Amino acid sequence: MDEPRRRDLPERMLRLLGLLQSRRIWSGAELAQRLRVTERTVRRDIERLRALDYAVTGTTGTAGGYRLAAGSNIPPLTLEDEEVVAVAAGLAMAGRGGISGIEDASLTAMVKLEQIFPPRLRPQLAAISRATSAAPGDDAAHVDPATLAILAACCREHEIVRFDYRGRGGRVSPRRVEPHSLVTHRGFWYLVADDHDRGDWRTFRIDRIDTPRRTHRPADRRELPATDAVSFVMRSLAAANYRYTARLTVDLSEAAVRDGIYGPIPGEIDALGPGRCQVRLTAESPDLVTQYIVLVAALGAEFILDAPPDITGRLRRLGTRLGRIPSHDR
Template sequence: MSDRLGSVMDEPRRRDLPERMLRLLGLLQSRRTWSAAELAQRLHVTERTVRRDIERLRTLDYAVTGTTGTSGGYRLAAGSSIPPLSLEDEEVVAVAVGLAMASRGGISGLEDASLTALVKLEQIFPARLRPQLAALSRATSAAPGNDAAQVDPATLSVLAACRRDHEIVRFDYRDRTGRRSARRVEPHSLVTLHGLWYLVAYDHDREDWRIFRIDRINAPLRTHRPAERRDLPTTDAVSFVMRSLAAASYRYTAQLTVDLSAADVRAGIFGPIPGAIDDIGPGRCRIRLTAESPEMVTQYIALIAALGAEFILDAPPDITDRLHQLGTRLVRTRSHD
């Protein structure tokens, strides 16, 4: 009698089988172990239906194992092949961000594979997600050798969509001093540098180009108002971010006069520096380093000193004290050798 009742209860659910199977797969992929009762409650079906759906997944090469006992339940284990994944919308955006960064050389040797995987995502996911994925892949730029900072995927999606559609976006912004302001900008590009995400945009209220740390952007809103098509004052978005950071003054600043040309210094240091380098004569340049932490400024002074050229340093005690401590440790290490 109970089996007949279960079959009658299950009958209307068969029409919902494809959607229910995807939901079941998503649940199994989101947590290590689920009991049959938990799955039945989430899917609004009987435990009998859950057992049948588990068997259907197994026929599709999903390695679903069952365990007994008080902590038992169903578990999705590693199989011999990679079956299709069931991802939530935010998870798709997060994967797309990672693939977009890797396709631009974030991880050596994975550029082509990352790009083809991103294209596959754009092709197979629902129409509502494809514009967001395409916007992220086109709007994201990265300087070589830097890892992307962790930011809210929803914020990235809104900014990338506004950039794609040439649309003004509003948001609340907190600068490095903690001061908050309301901004109305035209997004141009998303850039990562020194492990941080930046938005390059034209600020309407200030009538000039600006960069914004994306982790300091709160509650971005689409205005659905068209933005003008503007050209950056530099060749590309990464160059603009680097130039803007070099021109800014942060809490700790040091200046070096080095007996090397600016080109020789740039060639000797891998990647960008937090500051500016300018030639002041044949075989001589001036370097301005500025950052929010004394450790970063100290590290770059050490890199420049390692080039072997004579230099004159003008820096605050927080920097010079750290350099003296570093020199003492290096001498102690050499004496032990």
Template structure:
């Protein structure tokens, strides 16, 4: 029946994707149609841009060949879950140039993923975990997908945002781009309420919700979103700051302090580097200095120095208890 043709074409395409080659008779049997119908359906797929090639042989056959363009792919349930998990994994990888395309592809996939598969994917997230703590807080892939889709569709998005100090606020922003930098994901967006551009850390975003309102194309801040993010990250204000000259190579310090933003580490020579430290508590600065495992000189405010001396005294008392 003519009404079944689209469904039959999808099934035919699925069959062609599962094996290198099919004979016309095999396809006709699988689809419960005549050989003539198979030939017509093959012509329809070719007209849609699918590179179906005829093969020679006793009975002849068909195969789906590589083409100039990537045609739409049909995935079975298990294959869709596998692709989604793979995209989520690659989105957090350190392979240059792969993270952002993975997020865009994941956004496209999760947009069309059936509800039954979404629940299976959530179940996978709940039972899977890292064997070691991540050097930086991970961003939820579902949050990344929502934000990436909002950027693509130029749709205003609302969410709850947790500040570095622990407080939270409701935001309604015009999203521009999702960018990764130094192991973290950021949403670059214009905040009308504050009349300014913002770089939101995605791991601090909660319950993102597309509003349905369009915002139109936006001119990127600083003429380039990546340049804007680099400036915001390196100039982020902290309650306390210090500058340490450390007797260790920059690469060594970055390995020992994985949460440190690389832009804050400046090599001085092959054996020394300068590190800009910042935190909202002086105790965190002390932790960072101890974690370097190297000798250093410190340039800091009197308040920071006084607190560090008190911390050092407490540690010395613990390390050398009275006999």
């Protein structure tokens, strides 16, 4: 948008444009509440935006409201200072792995941000660009940015999406889901969605999603059976059974094991009684299971291990190497 026409927009109308950009549809009452004006004022501001050739459409009915459609003019993008920093941090992380082919686009977008945003924000943008780095796990999978964009749009618009999903065994099956959120964990992207055909909430690895297709059909928006999407993903991953599974019966309470191992584990911990619990570790990588067995063993309590030969063999070889560490006792 050219600068003279931008000056024609008062601050309230710029805020109105920012709201219209952030969500697909707003009711007049919601806009009035956010802007702290009357609905009549909102209608007047909408008419002025239309007079400036911004395509703000309106619908009636219980699901009606205002939305910003494609028009002949690009509206100014309005961001708060905190949003600018958030965008910069996201670009910096995206440019350092996790999303296929996005590195160059992230870099050029960051350069443009540094050029066009107010001088007071440029030091923050430059600092984020220089200081941010990411170290994805060895098994981290890259995802298609176009797939992410479609899934994110369907999450935002509460729209049913279809795709082909490749399971851990390689079998491909068609899915029709109501997407809820995108979550990243240990270098992987996950989609949290209500699976219509299976009648349950599921977690989908996004690098295993092929040919996502928008349906433009509204979702029912059932309530997520968890406090938030991250908690749901963590619970789903912990309850899953992967190729390698080990169980440890430990002479410690569940709380003591959780406190002793910082952060989430690839599995579950169940109390067996006072001062005793069972730790189930499961992963596609035998090395990951072995590492967490060592962490549990390092807590110093007696334990009984039930694990496949691929795991016990690794532990014996590790014990042999540790036994060669020279003693410095005097």
